[in-house]
Amino acid sequence: MENRQIVSPHWITSTSPLFFIQHQPTAGDVNKTAIIILSSGFLNNIGPYRLNVDIANSLTAQGFVVARVDQSGKGDSPKRLDAVGIDAKLADYDEVFEHLRSNFGVTRCILMGLCSGADDGLEIAKLRDTVSGLVFLDGFSPVTFWYYLYHYYIRFRHFCSWRQWKKRLVEKKPERSGEQKGDIKFSDANKQYNTGLSLRRWQSEENVKAMYESVLKKDVKIMAVFSGSAGDYYNHQGQLKKGLNSSTVGLQELFFEKAAHIYSNPAHRTELVRSISSWVQLVFLNK
């Protein structure tokens, strides 16, 4: 795949140093819509299990130029001194988009991100009109009445197994959907590592809905993907659509119930990359 693309590292140094890797197709016209993949958590632009690299390779093969960005303070990019919070994220976005616009003539872009990267994408899309698409992996979702109904319905169905709690105490717990060996979400170490270090700033439900609605009103196309690890707030296909009050015509929702948050299983990763590529191709190719 690499022989059909040029992969090059870049530093933007106009204000604060910002590092990103650019994937550029070698043949044919470059699509006027670019893809910007935001880093997630404290990870760098590679993503968990090279997920961002796989996505970039797949989309570049379709004629898109892709930038995998180390947002300021993450990966190799140092913290910005001229801005913090959402201002820093917007500054990062503006600089990368300007680079892509001046080099490839792109006019619009799709933002992509996992976890905190998804949250950042939604906030940026709300404030920047050049964003025409969003791909969220375990982004925000309102917790609805249907969530709780489903939550207790599952437990009700397993009522019989509740009665066998004594037996279960001595038996090995079956793997829950989305749960994998070594997954941070289910490890004991999670308690120790997940206190105060999280980069996710959970918004109120009203804020989440308002952000989605504002973005959808601007005709931004959204692909929201949720994994089984998002079970704390998302547990069934269609929950996000049900939770939003406005029209969800531009919203595609997918639930990979068996997948872990970081897509550690190669088969889940492959399926995710394929789904994203198909959606981008369907919605944005030749636009």
Place this chain on the structure above:
Amino acid sequence: MILEPFYFGQNKSCFGHFTPASGLAQGKSVLIIPSIFGEAIRSHRVLREVARTLSSRGFDVLRFDFDGDGNSWSDTNDVSVQLWVNNIKDAYAELVKRSPDSSISVLATRFGAGLSLLTINELAVESMLFWDPILSKNEMYNIFVGPEPVIIESTGNGSNNPFTSTPDLRGFLEVGLGKDFADGFLKLDEITLSNNDLQIIETTDTDSGVQKLGFSSNVIKVEHHCDWQIKDLPVIFAPKLISTICGCL
């Protein structure tokens, strides 16, 4: 601080990040050999800070990603042990080119430490520093298959040397590594530690096994839980570890 990202090696497929000395030049340079896959991602932040600190102290520093991992090219399916060993040689040559008159030290992490020992005799290295090195084949195999129990078939030669046991190949294939890699891995011979300038940093609950090999005086203990055996923990950031590493180089 200037950081120069570039691709190098025979196919220009290996991604490197050169950090030239920003402080008063010491005439010394450091080659940072990372681990692979999840461990490389988890340790990236520490190694980035080490590179920045060393640069400010006058060292030239080169970091890189192994082929098939990180920002380097090649599919994971196409890599082999020999390719990774060649990556180390290429990175060393690149550092010599960029910092011609300096003496070179090596900082290697985990799996990278084991790999570096396969080639270190061919390189003119002043000193070596390992961070939680993996020096047994069994533990190396654990990187590929995660924390579950490893299936090891004994070769029946009665040796206690972990490098003479044969791991189950399925683990490699499950993480996308091809047969070439598995074959090369099986052919790994015993790794010998003989360099007197070797220092080893061991974090809490980590035992590289070097003490049994008679290198206990070279071990520096650092109080930090890296918990390598848990596959998907977040990025490691330990200022104490960074200062210890920089102090040793």
